[in-house]
Amino acid sequence: MKTKILLAILAVVMVGLIAVPWIASYFYIFIFTEILILGLFAASFNLVFGYTGMLSFGHAAFFGIGSYAMALVLIHLEWPFLVSLLASMGAAALLALVIGFFCVRLNEVYFAMLTLAFGMMVFAIAYQWRSVTNGSDGLAGFSLGSFGFGLDLTLGNPAVYYHVVLTIVAIASAVLYVICRSSFGMILRAIRQNPERVSFAGLNVRTYRLVAFVIAGAFAGLAGGLIAPFLRVASPELLHWSMSAEPILMAILGGTGYFLGPFAGAAVFVLLETWITSFTESWMLVLGIILALMVIFFRKGLLGTILDWWMEVKK
Amino acid sequence: MIKTSAKKILVAMTAAATIGAASTSYAEEPIRIGGIYILSGSAATYGEFAQRGINLAVDEINASGGVLGRKIEMEFEDSQGKASVAIQAARKLVYSSGVDALIGLDSSGVAQGLVPTMPELQKPLIITHAATPDATGKLCNSFTYRISVNVAQNMKAAALVASKLDATNWTTIGPDYAFGHQSWEFFGNYLKDIKPDVNLMSETNFPRFGAEDFTPFIDRVMDSDADGVLISVWGGDLVNFVRQANNRGFFDKDFELLFTVGAATEVLSALGDEMPEGVHLSTRYWYDAYDNAVNTHFVKAYIDAYGVPPSYNAEGAYAAIYAYKKAIEAAGNTDGAAIAKALSGMSLDAPNGTITFRKGDNQAMVSPNWGVSGPMNPEYGIRTLMDLQIFDGEEVARSVEETGCKL
Numbered sequence: 001m002k003t004k005i006l007l008a009i010l011a012v013v014m015v016g017l018i019a020v021p022w023i024a025s026y027f028y029i030f031i032f033t034e035i036l037i038l039g040l041f042a043a044s045f046n047l048v049f050g051y052t053g054m055l056s057f058g059h060a061a062f063f064g065i066g067s068y069a070m071a072l073v074l075i076h077l078e079w080p081f082l083v084s085l086l087a088s089m090g091a092a093a094l095l096a097l098v099i100g101f102f103c104v105r106l107n108e109v110y111f112a113m114l115t116l117a118f119g120m121m122v123f124a125i126a127y128q129w130r131s132v133t134n135g136s137d138g139l140a141g142f143s144l145g146s147f148g149f150g151l152d153l154t155l156g157n158p159a160v161y162y163h164v165v166l167t168i169v170a171i172a173s174a175v176l177y178v179i180c181r182s183s184f185g186m187i188l189r190a191i192r193q194n195p196e197r198v199s200f201a202g203l204n205v206r207t208y209r210l211v212a213f214v215i216a217g218a219f220a221g222l223a224g225g226l227i228a229p230f231l232r233v234a235s236p237e238l239l240h241w242s243m244s245a246e247p248i249l250m251a252i253l254g255g256t257g258y259f260l261g262p263f264a265g266a267a268v269f270v271l272l273e274t275w276i277t278s279f280t281e282s283w284m285l286v287l288g289i290i291l292a293l294m295v296i297f298f299r300k301g302l303l304g305t306i307l308d309w310w311m312e313v314k315k
Numbered sequence: 316m317i318k319t320s321a322k323k324i325l326v327a328m329t330a331a332a333t334i335g336a337a338s339t340s341y342a343e344e345p346i347r348i349g350g351i352y353i354l355s356g357s358a359a360t361y362g363e364f365a366q367r368g369i370n371l372a373v374d375e376i377n378a379s380g381g382v383l384g385r386k387i388e389m390e391f392e393d394s395q396g397k398a399s400v401a402i403q404a405a406r407k408l409v410y411s412s413g414v415d416a417l418i419g420l421d422s423s424g425v426a427q428g429l430v431p432t433m434p435e436l437q438k439p440l441i442i443t444h445a446a447t448p449d450a451t452g453k454l455c456n457s458f459t460y461r462i463s464v465n466v467a468q469n470m471k472a473a474a475l476v477a478s479k480l481d482a483t484n485w486t487t488i489g490p491d492y493a494f495g496h497q498s499w500e501f502f503g504n505y506l507k508d509i510k511p512d513v514n515l516m517s518e519t520n521f522p523r524f525g526a527e528d529f530t531p532f533i534d535r536v537m538d539s540d541a542d543g544v545l546i547s548v549w550g551g552d553l554v555n556f557v558r559q560a561n562n563r564g565f566f567d568k569d570f571e572l573l574f575t576v577g578a579a580t581e582v583l584s585a586l587g588d589e590m591p592e593g594v595h596l597s598t599r600y601w602y603d604a605y606d607n608a609v610n611t612h613f614v615k616a617y618i619d620a621y622g623v624p625p626s627y628n629a630e631g632a633y634a635a636i637y638a639y640k641k642a643i644e645a646a647g648n649t650d651g652a653a654i655a656k657a658l659s660g661m662s663l664d665a666p667n668g669t670i671t672f673r674k675g676d677n678q679a680m681v682s683p684n685w686g687v688s689g690p691m692n693p694e695y696g697i698r699t700l701m702d703l704q705i706f707d708g709e710e711v712a713r714s715v716e717e718t719g720c721k722l
Contacts (some may be wrong), residue, residue, distance in 0.1 A: 027411035031401070127523075136492040136524065137424040140398060141431045141454055156435065231399040233428040238399070274407070277393075 021159040033162045035270045036169045037226045042262030044219035045247035050256030052212045053192030055112045058119025062092040062217040064239030066224025071234035072140040082148035085225045092221020100213035123239040138235025255301025264303040319586035345388035349408030351419035355395035357551030360581045361421045368629030372636035398428025409436045415649040418635050423493035426582040433458040439655040443631035445487045451678035452516035455720035458655045460677045463631040464599040466497050471711040472683040474505035482526040482543025484514045484572040489547035498547040529556045543571040554585045566591040580626040583697035599627035601668050634665035675715030680708035
């Protein structure tokens with residue numbers, strides 16, 4: 001019964017999202033595009049953090065390289081959009097394989113510090129390799145060509161691009177969800193709770209962690225590939241460690257225990273940022289206060305708290 | 316607590332929605348202009364001084380009957396000096412606040428990102444500070460105009476200044492983004508043309524924008540064979556740079572120094588007598604360089620309001636508001652494409668003389684100012700500019716073909 005009601009709510013949200021260009025003001029097309037992309041970024045991060053229990057401070061490296069891959073492919077090769085997205089995913093997955101190879105050997109704070117260090121290295125490369133990445137200015141001024149599949153879509157039209165993003169994010173989320181619910185996902189959860197026990201059961205914890213890290217990196221790269229055409233620029237701030245903090249904040253805001261928690265967190269984050277910056281420039285201060293309150297009083301995040309409360313009431 | 320703020324947001328949103336809906340139906344609604352400047356961080360004074368110039372122009376215009384009988388209303392967003400933030404800010408101003416026109420941009424990097432998106436927004440943009448030649452060059456479009464001096468114009472003037480100096484080995488210290496790199500590139504090319512025997516050194520120095528510590532770069536130049544240095548560091552960075560260079564004895568050495576935006580009054584006020592005497596300083600506009608009625612009025616009104624002479628950023632922003640007034644009156648309405656079209660080829664009496672937005676690339680033909688730092692001006696606590704040279708706007712500009720702009 002409860003599952004049915006939840007599914008119905010999800011369906012209503014989905015219909016609402018599809019209808020955004022017709023029911024909301026034009027500006028909210030941009031807001032929801034950003035929410036969806038950052039939501040996917042945060043959800044990919046949560047596979048590593050919420051499911052496998054590894055706190056990465058370098059997840060923006062994969063998001064950023066995805067955006068640079070997209071920009072470079074669009075500028076130099078002019079591939080169709082969908083193929084370019086695969087290039088973004090591939091580049092990010094490859095980078096995640098290299099970084100993950102070294103990082104998954106370590107635990108807790110050492111893992112966090114090493115991911116941070118690798119993230120900074122990737123940032124430094126993008127910042128200083130001026131001939132390829134255009135340095136601190138980033139890559140801008142690329143044009144969006146065809147979509148691929150022979151579909152005639154004007155990607156420059158924000159409403160069209162929103163629906164493209166919605167479709168891709170929905171498919172990517174479904175795939176991520178299936179991964180999380182599979183036996184593989186169950187083992188990841190077991191690793192979070194007790195890695196020793198998992199290895200005593202005869203499973204190679206390191207390999208599982210590495211695979212999770214690479215999958216998360218690939219989906220972060222996909223999100224990065226979507227953000228570059230949206231922002232019209234791939235710039236070093238997308239790779240900066242402060243960008244790595246955003247999915248952490250979103251996952252905690254929304255709730256790390258539920259698959260859709262990071263999406264809820266991304267929605268709260270972007271909407272609050274938009275509204276609060278209209279009144280004051282000290283949006284980070286307000287965010288800090290909200291986050292502190294969330295961590296102290298609502299440990300399960302917004303979505304987690306609401307869902308738990310609802311489960312209790314309905315008993 | 317949470318409830319009341321949610322309520323406030325709801326009220327504000329409803330109000331915004333109502334205003335948005337109303338603006339299309341009533342002629343007496345204000346004309347809205349969105350300003351995008353750096354309002355936080357080490358270059359925030361530039362945004363603040365631009366706001367001063369804008370507010371002065373808006374108050375004057377509103378006090379004398381507005382534009383087409385409507386008042387002008389400003390709305391500002393912080394670009395943080397980042398292209399992605401500025402692009403989102405522009406979308407917010409156009410689609411959420413419903414502005415009729417945009418003005419702003421302090422950074423070349425921001426301009427390179429935002430300018431290509433202007434045709435989508437279908438609103439005109441007048442750049443008042445960002446100097447990358449690309450904005451009115453290879454990235455140009457029919458919605459983007461620039462009222463301030465660009466890097467190409469200013470570096471042509473710089474090369475003319477440098478060609479008369481004794482220095483033969485030239486290097487640069489500049490911020491590590493479009494502005495610093497393009498300043499050096501254009502300066503070098505122009506100087507080589509005028510004076511082929513100069514040596515452009517391959518060791519260049521590009522500290523990060525907002526770097527705080529410039530001493531490694533200062534030391535490197537002092538240890539090199541350079542006898543001429545082009546310094547395109549600007550804003551809070553330039554203030555830090557000059558202080559650190561003083562400590563290192565950089566100015567006691569016999570370098571010929573060209574500061575490409577050194578005579579910004581933001582910087583001169585912050586430095587006072589720490590800015591050395593006898594170095595070449597440039598600015599896009601020097602407040603006592605122009606003897607005309609508009610400038611006399613502007614400088615007096617600005618000093619009355621803020622107690623200090625206007626900076627080039629204040630002047631560019633002030634003039635841009637008047638440019639919009641003239642263009643909107645010529646167009647007869649506030650349609651974005653119509654305003655943009657009216658700006659093309661338009662001439663305007665600005666504080667720095669009569670300026671024209673050139674038809675081929677939408678770049679205003681404005682005059683870079685170069686001078687040599689002199690004794691302190693006791694009234695305002697800034698260095699004076701001696702041997703002031705006002706370069707002809709047309710003469711230092713690239714031809715339309717050279718800009719690579721195709722409109």
